[in-house]
Amino acid sequence: MSASRSPVLTVDSVRQHSLLFLAKTLHTDPGKIDADADFDRLGLDSVMAVALILDLEEWSGLDLEPSLLFEYPTINELARYVTASASEQPRANVA
Amino acid sequence: MYLESIDSRYYETPDGRRGKKAIQSDFLRRIQIRHFLLFTVLPPIGTAVAIALLFWYPLGWPVFAIFLIMWSITSVGQTLGYHRLFAHASFKAHPAVRAALAIAGSMAGLGSLISWTAMHRRHHECSDKPGDMHSPNLHGETRSARLRGFVHAHFTWMMGHEYPNVNYYTPELMSDYRLLWISRHYMTWIVLGLVIPTAAAALITGTWIGALNGFLWGGAVRMFVVSNAMWSLNSFLHIWGSKPYKCRDHSGNSGLLALFSWGEGWHHNHHAFPHSASFALTWYRVDPGYYLIRLLQALGLVWDVKTVPAQRLAERAA
Numbered sequence A: 001m002s003a004s005r006s007p008v009l010t011v012d013s014v015r016q017h018s019l020l021f022l023a024k025t026l027h028t029d030p031g032k033i034d035a036d037a038d039f040d041r042l043g044l045d046s047v048m049a050v051a052l053i054l055d056l057e058e059w060s061g062l063d064l065e066p067s068l069l070f071e072y073p074t075i076n077e078l079a080r081y082v083t084a085s086a087s088e089q090p091r092a093n094v095a
Numbered sequence B: 001m002y003l004e005s006i007d008s009r010y011y012e013t014p015d016g017r018r019g020k021k022a023i024q025s026d027f028l029r030r031i032q033i034r035h036f037l038l039f040t041v042l043p044p045i046g047t048a049v050a051i052a053l054l055f056w057y058p059l060g061w062p063v064f065a066i067f068l069i070m071w072s073i074t075s076v077g078q079t080l081g082y083h084r085l086f087a088h089a090s091f092k093a094h095p096a097v098r099a100a101l102a103i104a105g106s107m108a109g110l111g112s113l114i115s116w117t118a119m120h121r122r123h124h125e126c127s128d129k130p131g132d133m134h135s136p137n138l139h140g141e142t143r144s145a146r147l148r149g150f151v152h153a154h155f156t157w158m159m160g161h162e163y164p165n166v167n168y169y170t171p172e173l174m175s176d177y178r179l180l181w182i183s184r185h186y187m188t189w190i191v192l193g194l195v196i197p198t199a200a201a202a203l204i205t206g207t208w209i210g211a212l213n214g215f216l217w218g219g220a221v222r223m224f225v226v227s228n229a230m231w232s233l234n235s236f237l238h239i240w241g242s243k244p245y246k247c248r249d250h251s252g253n254s255g256l257l258a259l260f261s262w263g264e265g266w267h268h269n270h271h272a273f274p275h276s277a278s279f280a281l282t283w284y285r286v287d288p289g290y291y292l293i294r295l296l297q298a299l300g301l302v303w304d305v306k307t308v309p310a311q312r313l314a315e316r317a318a
Ligand SMILES: [Zn+2]
Pocket: B083, B087, B088, B120, B124, B270, B274
């Protein structure tokens, strides 16, 4: 993907993107983050939870609720939800 | 980002994506209300109790000294740390100094490091225009609207406000894992800021009432005093105060408030020259925070202290 405005949204790509964001903010290796662990257990607070959602919004062009992480409390659940909602709403960044 | 405010709602990335600069949601509002009750409503109640207790137990010098020390530590954490160092990068500091200032600033209970810095940068970007979370000047011109604006800017804005996108406003803090860690443990530092004066007073006085007074004066009263000084910048000093430089917002200076806020009272100077480590800008205005920066610089703990040349001050004189 070269300077892509509209990434292909799959469970895998959303998971990958979220892992990279969390690895950076938690200062760890993406491979060391359990995609099935609760965000609480990963050490995420509300500031970072909202930051992750806003980052996913910018990246995907979707409109996402800041409280999503509380309804979908693991990376895998979040990735499944985001991918599913991509088929239901128009994406801002898709040219 | 600090230039003319174009769009206070969206930003664009170089590769053409669009992101939100700030958001609002019920979920965030609940967090804000809880924070408001804990750190805006409780300190004045504690202050009232502390003053009432004086009728029975006079305030001894140890507790007063503890109050002064905690007031200094958290004020310095706010103005040198949160404000001059992290929000405006007006000087560079040793990692240990950065951590100490971040923790001391957190103890003030005015928000976690990253949230506060993001909100503050947005305040400068939008100053007194839509998007400024705590402008007293956006409520209308009637007398009652001005009063509502004042109260909003002083503290009621914190009951529910737009929350800035920290990825956009504070990218360098988001990629500094030490600061992120300190920011994430915000509540720990607040509790520490209450435990320290309580324990110190208990040890020095050896009495329960001494410990209680340490908690009240080193904790509640201190938080009340520090937060009101900082909120006065948003309320009083975005309405009144002298305005010696050309500036596109309503910020003003107060030399009196500067004495009680380690130099923060030169708020108009600061809006006119936000990257200056000195808020006084000139030698004849008192800026204790800046003297402390100079002292730390002499000790080799901070460097690259930014100042504004006299000629640029003259050019901007109003
Ligand atoms: Zn500032």
